[in-house]
Amino acid sequence: MAENAKQAEVEATEAKSAPVVSEAKANPEKFLADFNWHNYQEGIDEVDDLQLKEFEKLVAENFVDTLDDEVVEGTVVHITDRDAIIDINAKSEGVISLNEFRYNPGLAVGDKVEVLIDVREDATGQLVLSHRKARVIKAWDRVNNAHDTGEIVNGFVKCRTKGGMIVDVFGIEAFLPGSQIDVKPIRDYDQYVNKTMEFKVVKINHEFKNVVVSHKALIEADIEEQKKEIIGQLEKGQVLEGVVKNITSYGVFIDLGGVDGLIHITDLSWSRINHPNEIVELDQKLNVVILDFDENKSRIQLGLKQLSKHPWEALAEEVKVGDKVKGKVVVIADYGAFIEVADGVEGLIHVSEMSWSTHLRSAQDFVSVGDEVEAVILTLDREDRKMSLGIKQLSADPWTDITGKYPVGSKHTGVVRNFTNFGVFVELEEGIDGLIYISDLSWTKKIKHPSEFCAVGDKLDVVVLELDVEGRKLSLGHKQTTANPWDKYETEFALGTTHTAEISEIVDKGATIEFNEDIVAFVPSRHLEKEDGSKVKKGESAEFKIIEFNKEFKRVVASHTAIFKAEEVANVKAAVKKAASAAAEAKPTLGDANDALQALKDKMDGKS
Numbered sequence: 001m002a003e004n005a006k007q008a009e010v011e012a013t014e015a016k017s018a019p020v021v022s023e024a025k026a027n028p029e030k031f032l033a034d035f036n037w038h039n040y041q042e043g044i045d046e047v048d049d050l051q052l053k054e055f056e057k058l059v060a061e062n063f064v065d066t067l068d069d070e071v072v073e074g075t076v077v078h079i080t081d082r083d084a085i086i087d088i089n090a091k092s093e094g095v096i097s098l099n100e101f102r103y104n105p106g107l108a109v110g111d112k113v114e115v116l117i118d119v120r121e122d123a124t125g126q127l128v129l130s131h132r133k134a135r136v137i138k139a140w141d142r143v144n145n146a147h148d149t150g151e152i153v154n155g156f157v158k159c160r161t162k163g164g165m166i167v168d169v170f171g172i173e174a175f176l177p178g179s180q181i182d183v184k185p186i187r188d189y190d191q192y193v194n195k196t197m198e199f200k201v202v203k204i205n206h207e208f209k210n211v212v213v214s215h216k217a218l219i220e221a222d223i224e225e226q227k228k229e230i231i232g233q234l235e236k237g238q239v240l241e242g243v244v245k246n247i248t249s250y251g252v253f254i255d256l257g258g259v260d261g262l263i264h265i266t267d268l269s270w271s272r273i274n275h276p277n278e279i280v281e282l283d284q285k286l287n288v289v290i291l292d293f294d295e296n297k298s299r300i301q302l303g304l305k306q307l308s309k310h311p312w313e314a315l316a317e318e319v320k321v322g323d324k325v326k327g328k329v330v331v332i333a334d335y336g337a338f339i340e341v342a343d344g345v346e347g348l349i350h351v352s353e354m355s356w357s358t359h360l361r362s363a364q365d366f367v368s369v370g371d372e373v374e375a376v377i378l379t380l381d382r383e384d385r386k387m388s389l390g391i392k393q394l395s396a397d398p399w400t401d402i403t404g405k406y407p408v409g410s411k412h413t414g415v416v417r418n419f420t421n422f423g424v425f426v427e428l429e430e431g432i433d434g435l436i437y438i439s440d441l442s443w444t445k446k447i448k449h450p451s452e453f454c455a456v457g458d459k460l461d462v463v464v465l466e467l468d469v470e471g472r473k474l475s476l477g478h479k480q481t482t483a484n485p486w487d488k489y490e491t492e493f494a495l496g497t498t499h500t501a502e503i504s505e506i507v508d509k510g511a512t513i514e515f516n517e518d519i520v521a522f523v524p525s526r527h528l529e530k531e532d533g534s535k536v537k538k539g540e541s542a543e544f545k546i547i548e549f550n551k552e553f554k555r556v557v558a559s560h561t562a563i564f565k566a567e568e569v570a571n572v573k574a575a576v577k578k579a580a581s582a583a584a585e586a587k588p589t590l591g592d593a594n595d596a597l598q599a600l601k602d603k604m605d606g607k608s
Contacts, residue, residue: 070116070117071114071115071116071134071137071138072088072114072115072117073088073112073113073114073115074086074087074088074089074094074112074113074114074115074129075087075088075110075111075112075113076107076108076109076110076111076112076113077093077109078109079098079107079108079109081098082097082098083095083096083097083098084096084097084098084101084107084113086113086115086129086131088115088117088127088129090127092127093127094115094117094127094128094129095127095128095129096113096115096129096130096131100130100131100132101113101131103168103171113131113134114131114134114135114138115129115130115131115134116129116130116131116133116134116137117129132171135170135171136171136172138170139169139170139171139172140172142170143169143170143172143174143201143204143211144204146200146201147201147202147203147204150200151201152198152199152200152218153169153170153198153199153200153201153213154169154196154197154198154199155167155168155169155174155176155196155197155198155199155213156168156194156195156196157176157192157193157194157195157196157197158173158193158194159193160189160190160193161175163177163178164176164177164178164179164180164181164189165178165181165189165192165193167197167199167213169199169201169211169213172211173211174199174201174211174212174213175210175211175212175213176199176212176213176214176215177212177214179216180202180212180213180214180215180216180217181215181216182215182216182219183216183219183220183223184245184246184255185245185246187282197215198215198218199213199214199215199218200213200214200215200217200218201213202214202217222258223257223258224258226257226258226259227258227259230256230257230258230259231259234259234290234293234300235290236290236291236292236293237289237290238289238290239287239288239289239290239307240256240287240288240289240290241256241285241286241287241288242254242255242256242257242261242285242286242288242302243255243283243284243285243286244280244281244282244283244284244285244286245260245282246282247276247277247280247281247282248276249265249275249276250264250265251263251264251265251267251268251276252265252268252276252279252280254286254288254302256288256300259300260300261288261290261300261301261302262299262300262301262302263276263288263302263303263304264301267291267301267302267303267304267305267306268280268304268305269304269305269344270305270308270310270311270343270344271311271330271340271343271344272330272331272338272340272346279304280304286304287307288302288303288304288307289302289303289304289306289307290302291303291306305344310344310385311342311343311344311345312344312345312382312385315342315345315382319377319380320377320380321377321378321379321380322376322377323376323377324374324375324376324377324394325341325347325374325375325376325377325389326341326372326373326374326375327339327340327341327342327346327347327372327373327375328340328370328371328372328373329367329368329369329370329371329372329373330346330369331369332363332364332367332368332369333363334351334362334363334364335350335351335363336348336349336350336351336353336354336363337349337354337363337366337367339373339375339389341387341389345387346387347375347377347387347388347389348386348387348388348389349363349367349373349375349388349389349390349391350388351363351366353378353388353389353390353391353392353393354366354367354390354391354392355391355392355430355431356392356395356397356398356399356430356431356432357427357430357431357432357433366391373391374391374394375389375390375391375393375394376389376390376391376393376394377389378390378393392431397431398429398430398431398432399431399432399469399472402432402467402469403467403469406428406432406464406467406474407464407467408464408465408466408467409463409464410463410464411461411462411463411464411481412428412461412462412463412464413459413460413461413462414426414427414428414434414459414460414462414476415427415457415458415459415460416454416455416456416457416458416459416460417433417456418456419449419450419451419456420450421449422437422438423435423436423437423438423440423450424436424438424441424450424453424454424460426460426462426476428462428474432474433474434462434464434473434474434475434476435473435474435475435476436450436460436462436476436477436478437475437477438450440465440476440477440478440479440480441453441454441478441479442478442479443479443482443484443485443486443518444485444486444517444518444519444554446554460478461478461481462476462477462478462481463476463477463478463480463481464476465477465480485518486518486551486554487551489518489519489549489551490549490551493515493519493546493549493556494546494549495546495547495548495549496545496546497545497546498543498544498545498546498563499515499543499544499546499558500541500542500543500544501513501514501515501521501541501542501544502539502540502541502542503523503528503536503537503538503539503540503542504520504538505538506537506538507522509524509525510522510523510524510525510527510528511523511525511528511536511538513544513558515556519556520556521544521546521556521557521558522555522556522557522558523536523544523557523558523559523560524557524559526561527547527558527559527560527561527562528560528561529560529561530542530560530561530564531564536560542560543560543563544558544559544560544563545558545559545560545562545563545566546558547559547562
């Protein structure tokens with residue numbers, strides 16, 4: 001009986017619990033939602049082992065395993081002013097601050113979001129989740145995967161930074177270097193801010209959590225394909241459209257759609273230009289012609305001016321030698337100036353054609369760059385595209401009536417223009433130069449170089465000495481404008497004349513004395529001896545006799561010694577004459593006369 005009663009009780013218990021398990025199996029979500037976990041944990045509602053096993057099985061099948069630091073997907077079930085309530089299919093719902101969804105202002109109920117189970121439950125039993133941390137973990141997984149596979153990713157350009165831009169890629173701040181934005185140099189970074197662009201992850205530093213992306217890498221990949229196609233079709237003379245990519249002082253780089261070519265500054269315009277930016281500007285579209293390229297077609301030479309007719313071909317046929325033309329000075333060299341008489345048509349004015357003067361100067365003395373000048377066409381070669389011009393031909397040749405204006409013997413005033421070792425060039429008027437030889441500068445001064453006598457720019461009075469009309473040469477003289485003082489000095493300082501002066505300088509083999517500002521005489525050493533045997537010293541005054549005077553070579557030689565020696569000779573002559581007279585009166589013997597003459601002779605010879 002007892003056994004039957006116990007069996008009946010077990011069957012009753014099983015019968016009682018069977019519907020519960022069946023109901024839980026039939027609708028597990030409702031069963032789990034309605035189950036009073038609190039009463040179960042407090043022991044108010046008892047559950048047998050069979051039910052516990054069934055519950056654990058249902059929980060495992062319907063709830064996520066809420067391990068810490070695990071990223072799972074949840075659903076937004078409610079949004080408050082500050083938080084979003086997220087259902088991750090766990091025992092309780094989680095709360096995430098709306099601050100973590102600032103990047104997604106359109107967050108709505110029902111949206112699927114990734115979350116990280118930050119803390120399983122807080123003190124209040126609330127499940128703590130983090131969307132921001134989940135995004136970071138997933139983002140690094142995605143970034144690493146994109147780097148490994150070369151996948152193209154989308155990024156949002158947040159702001160500028162030093163050397164480039166900051167880009168949001170999967171929630172991670174990546175660095176976009178300025179050089180990796182585009183294949184062409186970027187001048188305005190701000191145009192990319194707040195834009196979504198495609199990028200390629202090119203570098204990851206795991207230690208410092210740095211990511212570098214590139215937009216240029218995507219463009220280059222496309223360009224490389226275009227480049228191969230373009231290079232294969234290049235031909236000399238082909239006209240292509242390109243965009244100005246860069247401007248330098250020597251030329252312009254053109255982007256031909258993945259291939260760069262260079263227009264040298266000389267191929268930009270038929271006219272002379274100082275810098276390419278006078279013709280083109282950045283990002284400008286141009287039609288260019290291929291002039292040449294290397295074997296690999298990696299260096300392409302382009303031309304712009306070749307697309308227009310050469311200006312020489314457009315030069316009017318009626319233009320001929322002798323015509324007057326106007327133009328602008330574009331280049332100046334020492335030998336002349338280039339004048340642009342029409343766009344791309346230049347003529348050279350040689351410096352010799354700028355003035356009738358035979359004394360050539362630099363072209364800069366006559367014209368400056370930018371000057372508008374009028375000239376005459378001297379030569380014209382259309383085949384070689386050369387033209388020579390002249391300015392002086394606009395005025396009459398001053399040598400036409402030279403014999404009337406500057407006859408031989410006429411006096412004039414000119415300006416010193418230049419020196420040579422042998423003379424001075426003096427300009428009488430524009431185109432009329434004359435030469436004063438160094439010997440014709442002064443009657444009295446000994447000049448070694450003309451610069452000792454005058455300076456460039458000085459005015460000099462001159463006399464025309466010779467005139468060669470055919471050779472266009474004038475010989476001038478300056479000293480001839482005054483009388484030759486040596487004509488007067490020839491009489492004043494004649495041979496044998498005596499003058500008093502002092503020794504001004506002791507020189508080699510003698511000394512010099514200045515009789516006046518023109519006459520400087522030389523005294524040989526042996527002629528400085530005094531009567532007592534000493535010599536005249538510097539600064540000492542004495543009498544000097546002229547023993548040589550040469551007007552042609554302006555040479556004067558004087559002697560002090562000749563003064564007293566001349567007196568001695570005169571005394572001897574007087575004594576001889578007196579002795580002869582006395583002898584005649586006394587009629588001395590022949591022996592006496594001979595004795596007297598011998599005594600006089602001895603005295604003259606210096607014997608005592």
